Amino acid sequence: MIRHPLAWGAWTAAALAAAFIDRNPYLQALLLLVVINVFVPYRGGRRAGTWKFALALALVPILFSAALSRFGEHVLFTLPAIPIIGGRWTLDAVAFGASTGLALLLTVAVFGILQTTVRSADVVAILPRPLYRAGTTVALALAFAPKTLAAFQSIREARQLRGQRTGWRSTPALLLPLLLTTLERALQYGESLDARGFGSGRRSRYRPLRWTVPDLIVVIASLTAIVAIAVLPAVPYNPYLELTPSVPYPDRLLAVALLAVPAFVASLSRVDHAPHHA
Amino acid sequence: MTFTTAARLSAAGAAAMAAALLATHPVHAAVHHAALVIQHSSGSLIARCVAFAEEQITGLQLVDRSGVQYEAQTFGSVGSAICQLDREPSTVPSGCFGSGPYWQYFHRQGGGWQTSAFGASSSVLRDGDMDGWRYAVGPNLAPGNVAFASVCGPPSPAATATATHVAQAPNRASALPVATATPPTSLEAQAPSASPQANAVLTSTGPPREPPKPAAMGPWLAFGGMAILLLALGAINLRRRGP
Numbered sequence: 001m002i003r004h005p006l007a008w009g010a011w012t013a014a015a016l017a018a019a020f021i022d023r024n025p026y027l028q029a030l031l032l033l034v035v036i037n038v039f040v041p042y043r044g045g046r047r048a049g050t051w052k053f054a055l056a057l058a059l060v061p062i063l064f065s066a067a068l069s070r071f072g073e074h075v076l077f078t079l080p081a082i083p084i085i086g087g088r089w090t091l092d093a094v095a096f097g098a099s100t101g102l103a104l105l106l107t108v109a110v111f112g113i114l115q116t117t118v119r120s121a122d123v124v125a126i127l128p129r130p131l132y133r134a135g136t137t138v139a140l141a142l143a144f145a146p147k148t149l150a151a152f153q154s155i156r157e158a159r160q161l162r163g164q165r166t167g168w169r170s171t172p173a174l175l176l177p178l179l180l181t182t183l184e185r186a187l188q189y190g191e192s193l194d195a196r197g198f199g200s201g202r203r204s205r206y207r208p209l210r211w212t213v214p215d216l217i218v219v220i221a222s223l224t225a226i227v228a229i230a231v232l233p234a235v236p237y238n239p240y241l242e243l244t245p246s247v248p249y250p251d252r253l254l255a256v257a258l259l260a261v262p263a264f265v266a267s268l269s270r271v272d273h274a275p276h277h278a
Numbered sequence: 279m280t281f282t283t284a285a286r287l288s289a290a291g292a293a294a295m296a297a298a299l300l301a302t303h304p305v306h307a308a309v310h311h312a313a314l315v316i317q318h319s320s321g322s323l324i325a326r327c328v329a330f331a332e333e334q335i336t337g338l339q340l341v342d343r344s345g346v347q348y349e350a351q352t353f354g355s356v357g358s359a360i361c362q363l364d365r366e367p368s369t370v371p372s373g374c375f376g377s378g379p380y381w382q383y384f385h386r387q388g389g390g391w392q393t394s395a396f397g398a399s400s401s402v403l404r405d406g407d408m409d410g411w412r413y414a415v416g417p418n419l420a421p422g423n424v425a426f427a428s429v430c431g432p433p434s435p436a437a438t439a440t441a442t443h444v445a446q447a448p449n450r451a452s453a454l455p456v457a458t459a460t461p462p463t464s465l466e467a468q469a470p471s472a473s474p475q476a477n478a479v480l481t482s483t484g485p486p487r488e489p490p491k492p493a494a495m496g497p498w499l500a501f502g503g504m505a506i507l508l509l510a511l512g513a514i515n516l517r518r519r520g521p
Contacts, residue, residue: 026501029505030504030505030508033505033508033509033512034508036512037508037511037512037515040512040515040516041515041518071395240395240396241396241400241402247497247498247501248497248501249497250496250497250500253497253500253501253504254500254504257504257507257508260508260511263511263512263515264511266515267511267514267518
């Protein structure tokens, strides 16, 4: 399994390059397949939380493009002269919106994978020494928001179990326990940092993060894909000029398929049910 | 000017080559025609007919083959823009467009002019199409009405390319009809043009059309194979780690 944050960083950069540069529907479909493939072995029991948001991002451009664009030759239907949306609705505009929406969906999905796979503790562990303290502080602060949200939800559930009202009028009764819980957690953070000797002399390392062969393979594959995507001639797709997309050349398909290497590595590694990725 | 000389020479060369091609393959050449109308800010009109052998050419190729002097600037993947046509403006503004009037681009559709949705390097002209350029500021200032037949003659297969110069009196420029179905302007006087009077240019043609290639199966096979491999990989990972 791939764990090193830099390997995932390289993979993310390559996948984003493919998502931004390639607007050919065949390449986009292949990239979507690759992204789903990478998500499956690394999801670690989590469900995809942002898929509704990503789907909305993919659908809104279709609606906007179809409603506002009047260009194209393949007319679906013609509305009477209503301001803004009146006129010809074309298949070309729908295809253009779908192409843009798919690019947005891919971008959100790639960042979703980065969020699922990279642990903030690993990122802090590979930070160079001058950035170590600032990095730890930022990581703690970033972890604070979801923890607070979880505390808020558990307090609300506890109130519901006691049969108390849950409307917006109950907000003051919720805020006080939330404030107390948050203060308590802040004190706990401070004590645990103290106990680990944070900020006193040399930085200690517990289970240092090492580069493994699969990590290196992913980095090499990602860099190759970035170079290939940037250098090989892109296959443009402009539905207003030509509605039917052309099939890209095999070398460009191969560049996108290289991004599936993390999924391939995961399929080779031993199945490990220990919950050390919690 | 070296550019126009070179353009004239190359156009003459292309014309000679095309003439040779036409002489050896008289049946092969289905010559197509497209018309070009340029209206200066002074109101004077230039009309050119361009013959081409391909199925379609771009608007930029049409300007290029008409022999009218022009300067274009490439904007990366967006395409090219015409900055200067027939020596107007006298110097190319920085950034191609400047802040005042610019060359507006129109297509002839039906009996009127329609603003082009694409730049000149992306628009497509087929046989019988007509492009219009007007140097103006403000929206929807189309060139004067000129019929295709008055530039290229009635559509007949034997028609050779003709050049027609149309002039409007400069003081009539503001009264020009804007993209309406009025009858075509009568072609009266010769307009002085800064571009070379190229007779040879007008017969210039592109390379002969190649027969259509059979659809290549390679990319399709590669795409299908990769999709199947990825699906198999996903199935393996799902099985190993549970759904």
